[in-house]
Amino acid sequence: MEKQTREQTANAGLKLSRRTFVGGAAMAAAAGGFGASAWASAKEEVERLKAEGWEAHPVACCMCGARCGMLAMKKKGEKPSMQTVRIFPNPDHPQRGYCGRGAQAIWAWDHPLRIKKPLKRVGERGEGKFEEISWDQALDEIAGKIKELAAKHGERSICLTSHNFTGYQNWFAAPFGTPNVINHSATCNSASTLGRRMIFGPTFSGLGLVEPDYENARYLLLVGRTVSCAIGVQTTIARARERGCKIVFVDPRMPETAWADAQWIPIKPGTDAAFLHAMIYVGRKEKLVDLEWLARWTNAAYLVGEDLMPVTERVMKGEESGASNRRFAVISKSDGSMVFQGPKLNEKGQPVGFDEDPTLELALDWTGTVTTADGRSINAQTAYHAFCAVNDKYSPEETAKITGIPADTIIEAAREFFTLGGVCDDGWYSSRNANDVEAYGMMNVLNLFTGRFDHKGGCIITVGGGYGGPGIKAAGKTRTGPTGVSWEYNAGKPLDKQFFPEGIGTLWTTFEAMKTGKPYPIRALIMTGCSMFHREANSQRLIDAFKSLDLIVSQDILPQESNDWADYVLPSTFFMENHEYLGVNYARDGWVQKSDSTLDPPEGCEARHDIWQFMELLRRINPEYAARVGYTKELKTRKEWQAFWDKQIVDKAWAGFIAKKNAAKPGEGDRIAREVEEKGYAQTAWKVYDQVPYKRPFTTPTGKAEIVSFYVLTMPSAKGIQPIPEHYTTKAYTHPKPLSDEFIIVSGKDGATNAGVTLFTWPTKFLGDRTLWINPVDAERLGIKTGDTVEVEGLDNHVKGRTKVTVTNRVMAGVLFSHGFSGGVRTKNLPPEYEWVREGINTHWFATGYSQVSCGNMANNVSVRIKRV
Incomplete structure (x- = not known):
């Protein structure tokens, strides 16, 4: 009885005040949540540097996929270096970003381990042994191998994968003729996407379109959502919090953003749908819902x-x-x-x-x-x-047995949610237990029971900036490049769609084709900006796939573990070295922004834009392919490329957008262009509430x-998904025995590090947390203390790893927590000063790779046993 009481106490919802908001890592994680005075100070510092001879260059951060607005402050007349370039938030940007990842951008740009020249494998795959070669040799050899494989197996035997750069890869895939551009959404946002599609329809399923009206919310419920990305959302939530909005996090671990005037409700992994049903149950029974x-x-x-x-x-x-x-x-x-x-x-x-x-x-x-x-x-x-x-099964008392949340806590949360006109975040990074689609569907259903959809302060439809950038247009079986060249495209759908038709990127579905040639051969893989071992659940399955291929090419900036398995590694440019215009993601209103080509690659680094690499491969395979995307002659130098890409492609597309705005409203385009050049961003559209579904239906x-x-x-592609979403026990992993040495490890991120690039940046050595968290109740039972080393063994695959432990009540009893994209890097041939990246574990080592039906959503959470060593 004493143990049960202690566990209930350990799992009780915590309310914390700003007085507890301390710690170095917390400051980086919470930077996006600065109050008005902090942003005023940041603006003053920017103006002071300008007065001292520093230039402010707007950049759209790509340390994750959010593209938050920052400023690269560059000292005039000085050679770019760590001392003459400083990274700041863009103080008035609508999605102003300054998390610990973005702040480390300059460390990534001039990193000692940055890949400087093309590399060719000289050892066995996985050994990480390479020799530097010239760009001509690398591109000639890669193009020759691709051409040979396509002639033997067809164009679709070439597969490309990324997470944030699939748009780049389409510049190669579409003119070449392969459909297989397959990203890693199966371990990111596949579940939340289908969760929106099943409730609102296909055109309302994309990220950032259905969102809470963060700034005007009065009660914000965040289930499995840390808001550490996009970090600019934290700024918006901070304004709502200052006006009295209550913030509630429902998560097995307490996110950093729950430290300041927020409530944390611990919940057993994989039971979110039950909790959300219970919220509606209370609302129905107490007549708080809007029938x-x-x-x-x-x-x-x-x-x-x-x-x-x-x-x-x-x-x-x-x-x-x-x-x-x-x-x-x-x-x-x-x-x-x-x-x-x-x-x-x-x-x-x-x-x-x-x-x-x-x-x-x-x-x-x-x-x-x-x-x-x-x-x-x-x-x-x-x-x-x-x-x-269905909902009647989820009384607070029954739901408490499923979720581990006390019935009184559920009742209190439901009453506050409905009486305050609450809004539940619809989710982003949503792949945790491979039963997540129904949970994210229920987040949206909960918002319907408030009756406040698209009302101020409720769940709303955002506007969007309206600018898509240059690209390849699709119309039926016709594709048209940026210069107007059209061609017939009969490649069909990517291979993963045959297995998961409602998915938006499940790479492992190609592994059987790599190993056996069924349903057709996949013989080459091109990876762009990938930390594959931190993206793909079930590391051994990934290794087996790597071993089976004829060609692996990686485009990257730092020595990711997956590069060790490549035949060629090509050095890519960094976001601060590239010029582009783009929309502002995850904002309520419509905005566009500029990302300036602030810097050239560091001295001695021959990095080139990923799209230049693709175009040169196309030119070497077949000049007609390259001509389809406007690339008609070889451009050897970076300056030649910038003259073509920046001026003829990027600036031309932007000029067309501005012209259309002027045509629609005289002078409007000129205003937008002027403000973008002056501030780095401009507003293009304003949110009008009460539009969907009142004046514009869902789909x-x-x-x-x-x-x-x-x-x-009614959609065969969604077979197996519940039409009334509810809780069911996941099959993704073996469920641990209670009060034993067996646990579920939940994986997640913070705003200090936890990104593929920051795995190697020097501040991460000090800010990053590569330990395994354990609740004090469990630690005492197993005789474990902070700083101890434990052996971790997967219950399903018996893979083992070792890591140090942190004992903390920031993870609920019966659960462990490990930061994703943090530790467990097994890259070969690291210099001694970077050996620290090997610390910790990678949960994907222990993952089964199980996918949810229809959309391919995978489990990042895993089950293990631990013992002190």
């Missing part, structure tokens, strides 16, 4: 059969079932009659409005029998009734948000 809004703006009042398939007008006529007919049955609350309503569709079959009587009051909680025109009886119920039948079958997903029910 009137649900009846009008969701499919809650639409009739479904026992199989949850929608009852449509065609069904009632005795014809085929399903949502192919877009007029759905509802019941009038006043007289019990059946009425049909649905979306108005355009010529493409997309919802553009609603064909319904807005004054008709609909029965929401109805069940009964309806008779079709041919005399068949159908047991029917409203979607709301079907949802409630679900009903045009409304769907608490029973008709999208899932």
Whole structure:
């Protein structure tokens, strides 16, 4: 009984004040959450440096994929160095970034281990033994091998993979003719993407489009979300917090951003959907939810059969079932009659409005029998009734048994959420337990029960900057390059879509094709900016795939572990060395920004832009391929490339955008261009609330948000996903025995380090945490103290590793925590001063690689046993 009491105490929700917000790593992690006075100080410092002869160059940070706004301050007339270039936040930028990762950008630019020249493997794969060669030799040999493999196995035998740079890879893949550009979203955001798609429809599923109105929120619920990326979100949340917004984190470990005036509710891994159901359960039972809004703006009042398939007008006529007919049955609350309503569709079959009587009051909680025109009886119920039948299983008391969260804590959180008009974050990095799609679907469903969708302070549709940059346009089987050259494209879909049609990037699906040639051969892999062993769950499976290939090429800036397995490593330029215009991600309003080519590569570094590398490969394989993307002659020097790429491609696309803005509103484009040059950013659109679905429908079958997903029910590609999302036990890993030496390790990030680039940057040696966290209750039971070394063994694959331990109540009892993209680097041939990157473990060593159906979402969390050594 004493142990149980101690564990309950260890897992109780914690409320912390700003007085506890201390520590060096915390300052870096919390930089994006600075208050107004701190940003004023940053602005003063920028102006002081300008007065002393420093230039301010705007850059869109690419230390992660958020592209937050920063300034590279460069001393005029001085050679660029660590002393003459300083990284600052861009103080008034709408997504101003200054986390510990962005602050370390200058360390990455002039890193002692930066790859300076093309490398060719001279040892066995995995040994990390290379020789430096010339660009001509590297590109000639790679192009020759690709050409040979394509002739033997077809263009689709060449596969490209990245996470943040798949856009770069399309400049090669589209003109060459391979569909296989496959990113690593399966261990990042696949689950949250499908979670939005099933509730709101395909065009509302992308990252950053459906978001909390952070700045105006009064109660912000963050389930498995740390807001350490995009770091600019922390700034926005800080303003809301200063106005009294309550911030609640639900996570097995306490994120750094929960340290200041926030509540942390520990939860057992893989049980988020149960907690979210319990929130709605309390809201329903205590009549805190907005049923009137649900009846009008969701499919809650639409009739479904026992199989949850929608009852449509065609069904009632005795014809085929399903949502192919877009007029759905509802019941009038006043007289019990059946009425049909649905979306108005355009010529493409997309919802553009609603064909319904807005004054008709609909029965929401109805069940009964309806008779079709041919005399068949159908047991029917409203979607709301079907949802409630599932939701009734999740009382706070029952949910406490599943989640480890006390029932009173669940009740308190639900009451506060609904009475304060709360909003739940819809998620970003969402691949943890391979049962995550339903959890992220439930985050969106919870927001529907508030009745505040697209209202100020609720869950909203963001605007977007409207600028996509230069690229290759697709229209059916035609592709058109940036200079207007078109060609026929018959490559089809990437291989992973055959296995996970609702996914947005599951690379391991190509591994069988690499090893056996089925369903067709994959013989070459090009990796762009990859830390593959920290992206791909199940490290041994990745190694086996590497061993089977004929050609591996890596484009990178630092010696990532996956580079050891490459045949060629090509030195890439860094984001501060590249010129581009782009939109601002994850902001409420529409903004565009400029990322200046602040620096050249350091002296002695022959790094070149990834797209230049691709274009030169295309030119060597077939000049016609290169001409498709406007590259018609060899450009050997960086200056020649900049004259072509910066002026003829980037600036030309930007000029076209400005011209369109001027055409739409005289002078508007000129304003945008002027502000971007002066400040580094400009606003292009302003958020107007109360638009979706009120004036613009969703793209679900009903045009409304769907608490029973008709999208899932009617799309064969979504087979296996629950139409009413709820909790189920994951199959991704063996579940540990309670009160034993077995645990789930949850993996996550902070804002201080934890990125593929910062794995090697010097401040990470001191800011980074490469230890394994354990709760004091578990540590005492196992006789473990802070600083001890433990052996970690995977329960599913028996892989072993060693790491030091930190005993902390910032992780719940029964769970361990390890920072992702932090330690466990096994890169060969490191100099002694960088041996510290080997410290710690990489959870992907222990992962099974199990994927959730339909979307391929994988588990970054793993199960292990530990013992002190």
